[in-house]
Amino acid sequence: MAASPLPRWAPTPSPTRPLRTPGTPSAGAGAASSSSSSSSSWRSCVPLLTTFSSVFGSSAVRRGGGLSGGEPPPALPDAGRHDIVGGIAPLDGVVALMGPSGCGKTTLLDALAGRLSPNMKMRGDILINGLREKLSFGTSAYVTQENVLMATLTVTEAGISGGQRKRVSICVELLASPALLFLDEPTSGLDSAASYHVMSRIAGLARRDGMTVVAAVHQPSTEMFELFHGLCLLATGRTVYFGGASDAIEFFESNGFPCPLRRNPSDHFLRMINKDFEGASPIPQRQATFLTKTYARASMLMFTSTLLTMMAIGGFPSFVEDMKIFRKERMSGHYGATEFVISNTLSSIPYLGLISIIPGAIAYYLTGLQRGIDHFIYFAAVLWACTMLVEGLMMIVAAVVPDFLLGIITGSGVQGVLMLNAGFFRLPSDLPKPVWKYPTYFISYHKYATQGLYKNELLGLVFEDIGGGGLTISGEYILKNYLQISEIVKPRMLHFLCASKV
Template sequence: MGSPIPLVDTGTLGPDLERNESQQFLMNRTVQNFSWSGLTVTVKDRQSKQATDLINSITGDVKQGELVALMGPSGCGKTTLLNVLARRPAGSGAKVMGDSYVNGVRIDNGAFGRMTSYVEQEDALIGSLTVRETLKFAADLSLPSSVSKGQRIERIRTLLEAFGIQQQANTLVGTPIRKGISGGQKRRVSVVSQLITCPKILFLDEPTSGLDSRASFEVISYAKELARANNIIIIASIHQPSTTTFELFDKLLLLSAGRTCYFGPVAAVDDYFRDIGHPIPDHTNPAEFLLDIVSSDFGNAKGLGVAQDRVKKIQQSWADSAEAQAITRQVSDQVRQEGKDDGKVEVDDLARPGGARITAALLHRSFIKSYRDVVAYGIRIVMYLGLAIMMGTVWLRLHPSQDYIQPFVNAIFFGSAFMSFMAVAYVPAFLEDRANFAKERANGLYGATPFVISNFLIGLPFLFIISMLFSIVSYWLSNFRPGGDAFMTWVMWIFLDLVAAESLVVFVTAMFPNFVISLALVAFANGLWMSVGGFLVTPKILNPFWKYVFHYIDYQAYVFQGMMVNEFSQRNYSCGTGCHCMYTTDLADQCQIRGTGVLETYGYATGRTGKWVGILVGIIAVYRLFGWIALHLRKT
């Protein structure tokens, strides 16, 4: 299994821990046990409007170094109980009752979060990072500056060896496009990334989900070795383990319909169920047998009733058993012995890196992801270059004559509108970032502010590169107004257009972290902005409702205005043979059209570029602020 994983030395957490006796108790004393009493989660049934228990009066106690299996049929309340034990939301509108204790003492959520970690069922890993980089950034985001670089490297090396993934240290985790490590190795990386802070209690939600029996055995074996070597308490929800995997666990908490059917040593399961009339047959997977006898969701009407009666008897047998009474007394004795501490425990600032360090680490991680993950910006760069070539060759070598005025306008609209519309390609990349943020925020590493700041800053250079590449190809092929100042002004508008479009993606996806929903809403919003932006219907005749409700908050409208002014404010166009000018301006007697005449038909004035840029920056800021609010308020 490798060498034992050393826990963080208390000295590295800083001397300020001594300022609070309760805090010193948490950090300097080993967690001898973790217990809970009478845990109940109640929700209101949508149909009957009556209160329904998701879990009911669950009591348990786990000692240091123990590995506990939380098992039961689907819908029995495993994940709900695991979330409650980990101090996570139990569900929308759920009411939680009961207490949990560390060494017989109630502690506040902040201190509890610092001594625990939670590995979710889904591997929320960044696929474009290597295994070593994943652990490095986990350390940067969680360990204080007092832990030196050398100590971090040594801790990462030890964890890699302990979990048998040192050979994959420089292998990418893997993306849909680039193959990486296996599913079992990903589960181990997920666990290891939460062990950087050396938690005293580790929660695993379905750690063997999607793995074959061999990979499942390996993951649980490493977890067991970890628990024993470092006196860590590990509680894992698990669905249907193989016999060999099941026997690795020290204790079993068996649930059915939110109630306890058994809690105790795995070695005593056979004797207990034999005593209550349900002996485990020889040569049978005990986990499979137990799940069968506590499940009451399948069968015909008669069989369903028999199953429900059987489960109720098993639940009642446990409630009346000497084992259940002993656990209740044990928890009660621990609480009386240690005494109750209902006060808030102060969380030391040195326990986590500061906001600047976290933001810098997120920026570094995002930079690596951005240039390695072709989904983030690589595909988009190719896509925008393709759009530039298409635009430049469709509107090829337009001439400064009145026959080409409308094609110029069409090209400006196409370039601005479709550049922002194609920002929908950023949705999958941001969804991956958001999922990783949700996992790390739930484990108390950082909040929405560093994530939003780093996400915004890392996108700027890539979006500027895209704007420049697109403009170099399309601007000169289409023969827009020549001159360096005109070209750079065009680049500026394209850049602001892309930043606003990406900010819209961040806002919508932060609110609705679902690929299909986010894609549909972003596409709809961009379609709306195209409709009211001023090209399809000029602002002069646009319906007042659409004009005053949507036109003035449409970032595409300001980009279109700015690009129109950039092209037409300082350029004249010939009227062609016969001097029949389409636009009447002061140059009609010279058989020419002053470009400002075109602008007047749209109701656009010159000299307002600064104002429009300011409004665009404001729109971008509002989108990012709304995205921050959505991430801050939405906990999943």
């Protein structure tokens, strides 16, 4: 039974990156041969890789060295986008993926094996014998960089070295006799002799069993390089060269980069495509200064309000003792629940006022918030109201949960849930609507406290926009568009104080 010819895995040439793919058949020939060999047995009809175009990821793109004239490849239009072009995976052979770190070797393997992470998207076609289909179970294997093994099966297996773990990982994937094998850094952790031994065995299995192997390798030795049937050189996510490994030296020499005598060809290739890497200038990044100032102020306001309210939970032990006395005196008919709540609240007002004003004044003026007694009075009033609410909350918890430890846990848990849904850690539009936004967000007193503090601080401020071009951004715009506060109205107390000053 004759095996099908090689289908296309077509690279795209570029004026600045000459590309050579010797012996590449046409797409029509690949499709025709695929259909003609569909009746053959599975082992003789080995799945082969074909065309794919682009892989989109979340990692930043860095400029690297090119090949022709030392000119680097052009920058990609979208940040985080890696354009991986294509090539041919030969039958019964080993294709080596080589390139500098971060050029996209692992991403290419993940895309071919269908193992891209959820935060990445792929665009293009991956064909198996000319058909768009997923790799079925047992037809392919993937050896990752990490050696994920059970280290506690036996004493012998637990004590193996790193190189032995790598070889065990490869052997585990070879047990199912896959028709397509992906290897990501199969020689990492191995010395040169062990690396050559492993790759020679893999190349022998590929010839004997008709297996297609695609391996990402780093700086193979000269002897190991001779084992490769195909070579794919990547730089910044682009294909610099794809073709026979034995033809790569001639390709580089024809483009003005001859390989010196007594130099490892793989070292020469990596040096040529990566020679401008050290001199590459980083992409300038700018950040709007008004965003930094805004989030710094918002963080300070949120931290101050939550810190004081969490400290107010420390009064829970006194509530437990007060509840014991209240139950005893209520049974004696001295007073009722209303009198107890009112007297307890009135007696706590002076103390809560002091712990709101004194720490609040220190934090307010040391952090450089808006000057003016009217802004500080509103700030201290909001802190005092928050501590009063926590006092009432802990009084309710003490009445429902008489146990000291369980009461502290319950009060802190309720306080934490209300704090998380105040619109600071996640903006209102990002909160899940069931439970977290409706109704928790609207019943959280932290929401109203933080929004009031935001308005007290940002209303009337004007920030310089990025670039220093004379553009300004008002605090009202930040409240509406960045903090998602729709009702931009000056707090009534602040408005009254400002009017009285006039």
